[in-house]
Amino acid sequence: MAVDRSRLPALGPDPGFRFPHIQRGALANGMRVWTVEHHAVPLVSFLVLLPAGSAADPADRPGLAAMTSDMLDEGCGDLNAIELHEALGRIGAHLDSEIGSDATILTLTSLSRYAERGVAMLADMFIRPRLDQRDFDRVRELRLNRLVQMRDLGPALADRAFAQLLYPSHPYGHLPIGNEGSLRVMLLREVATFHREQFMPSRMTVIAAGDAPHTELAALVERAFGGWAHAPGAVPSADGPVDRPPQAPANRLALLHRSGAAQSELRIGHVAASRSTPDYHALLVLNAVLGGQFVSRINMNLREDKGYTYGVRTSFDFRRGPGPFALSASVGSEVTVEAILEALSEIRAIRGDRPVTRAELETGRAALTRGYPRNFETAEQISRGAAQLALYGLADDYFTTFVPKVLAIDEAAVTRAAEMHIDPARLLTVIVGDREKIGPSLPRLGLGTVTEVAPA
Amino acid sequence: MNIDFTRHTLANGLDILIHEDHGCPIVAVNLWYHVGSKNEKPGRTGFAHLFEHLMFEGSQHHDRGYFQPLQEAGASLNGSTNADRTNYWEVVPRNALELALWMESDRMGYLLPALTDAKFDNQREVVLNERRQNYENRPYGLAGMAIVGALYAPDHPYHWLTIGAPDDLRAAHLDDVRAFFQTYYRPRNASLALAGDVHTGEVLALATEYFGPLEAGHDPPPVEFTPPARLTAESRLLLEDRVELPRLYFAWHSPALFAEDDATLDLVAEVLASGKTSRLYRSLVYEERIATEIAASQNSREIGGFFQIVATATPGRTLTELEKAIGRVLATFIDQGPTSAEMDRCLAQAEANFIYRLQTVGGFGGKSDQLNAYNMFLGEPGYFERDLERYRHVTPEAMQRAARAWLRPDGRIVLSVVPRGRVGLALGESQPVGVS
Numbered sequence: 065m066a067v068d069r070s071r072l073p074a075l076g077p078d079p080g081f082r083f084p085h086i087q088r089g090a091l092a093n094g095m096r097v098w099t100v101e102h103h104a105v106p107l108v109s110f111l112v113l114l115p116a117g118s119a120a121d122p123a124d125r126p127g128l129a130a131m132t133s134d135m136l137d138e139g140c141g142d143l144n145a146i147e148l149h150e151a152l153g154r155i156g157a158h159l160d161s162e163i164g165s166d167a168t169i170l171t172l173t174s175l176s177r178y179a180e181r182g183v184a185m186l187a188d189m190f191i192r193p194r195l196d197q198r199d200f201d202r203v204r205e206l207r208l209n210r211l212v213q214m215r216d217l218g219p220a221l222a223d224r225a226f227a228q229l230l231y232p233s234h235p236y237g238h239l240p241i242g243n244e245g246s247l248r249v250m251l252l253r254e255v256a257t258f259h260r261e262q263f264m265p266s267r268m269t270v271i272a273a274g275d276a277p278h279t280e281l282a283a284l285v286e287r288a289f290g291g292w293a294h295a296p297g298a299v300p301s302a303d304g305p306v307d308r309p310p311q312a313p314a315n316r317l318a319l320l321h322r323s324g325a326a327q328s329e330l331r332i333g334h335v336a337a338s339r340s341t342p343d344y345h346a347l348l349v350l351n352a353v354l355g356g357q358f359v360s361r362i363n364m365n366l367r368e369d370k371g372y373t374y375g376v377r378t379s380f381d382f383r384r385g386p387g388p389f390a391l392s393a394s395v396g397s398e399v400t401v402e403a404i405l406e407a408l409s410e411i412r413a414i415r416g417d418r419p420v421t422r423a424e425l426e427t428g429r430a431a432l433t434r435g436y437p438r439n440f441e442t443a444e445q446i447s448r449g450a451a452q453l454a455l456y457g458l459a460d461d462y463f464t465t466f467v468p469k470v471l472a473i474d475e476a477a478v479t480r481a482a483e484m485h486i487d488p489a490r491l492l493t494v495i496v497g498d499r500e501k502i503g504p505s506l507p508r509l510g511l512g513t514v515t516e517v518a519p520a
Numbered sequence: 521m522n523i524d525f526t527r528h529t530l531a532n533g534l535d536i537l538i539h540e541d542h543g544c545p546i547v548a549v550n551l552w553y554h555v556g557s558k559n560e561k562p563g564r565t566g567f568a569h570l571f572e573h574l575m576f577e578g579s580q581h582h583d584r585g586y587f588q589p590l591q592e593a594g595a596s597l598n599g600s601t602n603a604d605r606t607n608y609w610e611v612v613p614r615n616a617l618e619l620a621l622w623m624e625s626d627r628m629g630y631l632l633p634a635l636t637d638a639k640f641d642n643q644r645e646v647v648l649n650e651r652r653q654n655y656e657n658r659p660y661g662l663a664g665m666a667i668v669g670a671l672y673a674p675d676h677p678y679h680w681l682t683i684g685a686p687d688d689l690r691a692a693h694l695d696d697v698r699a700f701f702q703t704y705y706r707p708r709n710a711s712l713a714l715a716g717d718v719h720t721g722e723v724l725a726l727a728t729e730y731f732g733p734l735e736a737g738h739d740p741p742p743v744e745f746t747p748p749a750r751l752t753a754e755s756r757l758l759l760e761d762r763v764e765l766p767r768l769y770f771a772w773h774s775p776a777l778f779a780e781d782d783a784t785l786d787l788v789a790e791v792l793a794s795g796k797t798s799r800l801y802r803s804l805v806y807e808e809r810i811a812t813e814i815a816a817s818q819n820s821r822e823i824g825g826f827f828q829i830v831a832t833a834t835p836g837r838t839l840t841e842l843e844k845a846i847g848r849v850l851a852t853f854i855d856q857g858p859t860s861a862e863m864d865r866c867l868a869q870a871e872a873n874f875i876y877r878l879q880t881v882g883g884f885g886g887k888s889d890q891l892n893a894y895n896m897f898l899g900e901p902g903y904f905e906r907d908l909e910r911y912r913h914v915t916p917e918a919m920q921r922a923a924r925a926w927l928r929p930d931g932r933i934v935l936s937v938v939p940r941g942r943v944g945l946a947l948g949e950s951q952p953v954g955v956s
Binding site: 076078079173218436 | 546581582585613614615625646650652659717733764765797866872878
């Protein structure tokens with residue numbers, strides 16, 4: 065049979081998908097234990113979620129949460145840092161630690177035959193970290209050195225300036241690593257206090273996923289974490305609200321000068337929606353159309369039409385409090401102003417004279433829904449998905465309702481979400497680039513005076 | 521751990537590898553072409569990768585971007601080029617498999633009629649921006665060019681990085697694209713792996729329908745090269761960059777992919793610099809605190825490899841201190857070999873890493889990618905278990921011997937990368953290299 069090349073083949077019937085079942089339980093100390101069976105490969109992955117991240121840093125100690133999580137694998141129980149990592153190495157474990165504004169997450173993955181030893185060490189890191197002064201000094205020095213190296217990293221400089229300017233005096237106004245001033249005066253005692261006050265079993269969730277039955281996964285977690293009692297005198301801290309920072313009165317432009325930069329690093333955006341917004345699904349579709357995927361308007365314009373950049377993306381960062389809407393790109397220095405003008409005009413158009421079309425809506429919805437099962441292929445992916453439910457208190461049926469909810473979004477809902485959550489009159493534009501190359505052309509942006517950002 | 525698969529070679533020479541995995545209703549379509557930057561000629565470097573970009577811009581029967589229909593079908597997709605091969609992949613919902621096969625076969629068979637100057641010029645700009653973003657504007661981003669430039673003579677195909685030189689990219693013509701396509705983008709120079717929620721017989725019939733009619737073409741010309749002469753002295757180089765902290769690179773020639781000592785040197789790299797218990801981390805970062813970071817790797821490729829150690833100095837510490845400390849750690853390792861605890865650890869890690877890579881059907885490094893890698897470089901797609909055996913058979917004596925034979929202090933490249941205008945921070949007698 066000859067291939068019909070006159071048109072693309074139609075898709076077959078939707079294959080459907082059964083989401084992995086999450087068995088939910090809890091320990092006597094209040095810790096939630098969720099288990100997921102996943103038998104594809106002989107691995108088990110344990111994810112520990114603490115709903116406190118860099119937004120929980122004291123106002124005068126940015127970087128404390130990250131420092132604390134960094135100290136967890138610097139020795140625990142009877143093992144010093146080297147001994148702990150030797151023990152992890154012997155079972156081929158992968159330990160991953162990640163901190164965002166709302167959460168600290170540690171994940172340990174190992175061959176299933178080593179699961180018991182793996183989870184025991186993971187529990188010890190949380191329950192009995194050594195917090196030795198020598199280790200603290202060394203880890204702090206490494207973090208200070210990383211801050212020094214960040215001075216050369218355009219993307220990191222842009223992220224930091226963007227957060228500072230969008231969220232002045234706000235828990236979201238700094239990167240998790242903090243800053244030099246704070247790290248220099250930080251004391252080990254402060255880490256210990258942060259650990260005692262924030263790391264409470266009753267606030268935490270452990271998600272065990274992998275090649276073992278639910279009962280066995282749950283028993284492994286129980287044995288490792290069951291003996292963890294609240295620190296004496298500690299009161300479980302409620303997850304308080306995160307305020308919306310005051311919105312800027314008008315568009316702003318900030319420049320961080322980097323001499324000889326081969327490109328300009330851009331961030332454009334403003335404070336937008338939190339994870340609990342009822343417009344969540346509409347905003348996902350909106351973002352897919354605007355800048356969230358390769359075929360989005362902004363990438364097709366700036367990359368595929370103009371060749372200004374290797375790629376550009378927009379995102380809504382949904383957090384406990386209102387997170388940023390942001391466009392990110394590195395663009396050629398010579399075309400910095402043109403690229404920004406095009407980006408701004410696309411952001412304006414989608415809530416103005418070029419609202420989302422039927423075809424774009426369908427592409428966006430289809431990409432989000434048809435591709436959804438891909439996110440549940442590995443045990444670690446499933447755990448990370450489940451962790452979002454735990455972190456933001458999403459409904460148990462969240463995964464199964466995702467597709468119908470996205471498919472229910474129509475053009476009007478997308479346009480309404482754009483009008484509600486994107487404000488082209490209050491955008492912050494941050495450029496990290498070479499002032500000599502781009503400075504003279506900046507007035508063409510019509511964004512008013514340029515605020516110079518110090519390189520920190 | 522073995523991966524069941526079926527191999528079938530079409531009359532036109534295309535290898536089709538099929539692996540069933542019904543865990544998730546998705547299929548990985550993964551297509552390798554045996555062409556990379558080592559098939560380029562001096563003066564036209566960067567071309568194989570620029571060509572890869574053009575493969576996403578449309579073909580005769582779908583003369584529009586390739587992302588649109590595939591993303592709309594729920595696919596993730598990408599491609600990549602390295603020195604030895606170019607790959608293209610989609611991970612699609614089961615019901616979009618035919619779409620992916622249609623599109624992959626259309627660009628394999630009918631790319632050229634859709635080619636235009638406008639597409640070519642646009643993607644050249646995109647690639648120049650990719651180069652700025654990932655190399656020129658990134659701290660230490662040009663060091664890799666300096667290293668391969670020093671390890672390999674100008675006419676050796678590993679002398680340049682896959683991203684190429686800007687002037688070469690600007691000099692490329694549409695005619696080069698045509699010739700390149702006709703030479704290398706042929707079924708007999710490709711391998712197609714399909715892994716996921718499929719039934720072997722059905723999917724083989726479907727793939728045959730789409731790829732079977734494509735013309736076989738001729739065998740591409742062999743890559744001609746002279747193996748690099750053995751380094752007989754230490755060569756000290758210096759590169760100024762927009763960085764805050766000086767960094768030291770050691771590089772040696774090493775065995776090719778799957779050659780003798782390749783796996784052995786992988787484990788040597790593991791013991792030297794992987795994790796906090798590794799010898800270099802422990803000594804330079806943990807105990808002496810003279811380095812902020814350390815890495816070692818055996819970079820093995822089809823016609824040769826290089827072993828590399830990289831260390832960044834703590835503020836106030838010198839590259840000379842790093843050089844001495846690394847030299848001392850290496851000498852001790854060569855003298856005594858790994859301990860039994862180190863052997864246990866690096867083998868456990870090798871086995872775990874091996875299985876971690878096989879968790880997904882597609883993408884970079886999933887099962888379909890690995891099937892193609894084994895097929896293209898060894899002609900044995902099912903090499904999985906034997907690959908792992910390569911590591912299990914390594915002995916402490918073999919590691920010691922390989923380290924002694926390959927990581928010689930009197931035959932290596934040592935590159936100092938220092939902040940602009942501070943050449944005094946480089947190791948003494950280092951010669952400036954010109955890369956940009």
